[in-house]
Amino acid sequence: MPYQAKINPSMLSSDFAYLGDEAKRMVGCGADCLHMDVMDGHFVPNITLGAPIIKCLRKHTDVFLDCHMMVSNPEQWVDDFAKAGASLYCFHIEATKDAPALIDKIHAAGMKAGVAVKPGTPVEVVFDLVPKVEQILIMTVEPGFGGQKFMEDMLPKVAILREKFPDLDIEVDGGLSAETIDKAAAAGANVIVAGTGVFHAPDPSEAIQILRDSVNRRGKKE
């Protein structure tokens, strides 16, 4: 299996009033990284957090912070997020006119770069960018809110990417849980974002393990 399972709880489902404790709790439950849902009220109809909160959180944990920038001007926040301690800066392809330049800016600031695609965007638009980035995010819900229904019809995008790029970190986000993970893993997803499916599970450690086992099982079948 040329790729690794990475389970990435979406902090959108955490109790923001206790963000540091929630982050440590998820790491204690087996999370590999944490998904920080950054929403600006323009690109999506919701507002969540910005660089000042990443900076506060960074004082409480060394964990890899995967910042998913659901913002309309991703160029604007690169330096602030780098200084705040973000590990990966994932922008939406729909929000920029010059993705290669933005990727260079993210790398120059010392972060890993990711590109996200909304459900209505064809996956082919990221093919040329894959060699330049560390991760591609295929949205399996419309971005903006947690707790939505998993869009299974997005999985052909994952399968096409996995076929073309066997080693790539392919992230899926939206509606992932014990009920939906097998289909996402079978398509080839390995970086699994889950908010409701982890935070609202009776046992978050078990929920994380189920997600990880599913990704790893797909690998053993190959």
Ligand SMILES: O=C(CO)[C@H](O)[C@H](O)COP(=O)(O)O
């Ligand atoms: O990016 C997001 C919404 O834009 C969330 O990360 C995503 O929806 C995860 O939440 P859930 O697992 O509850 O669906």
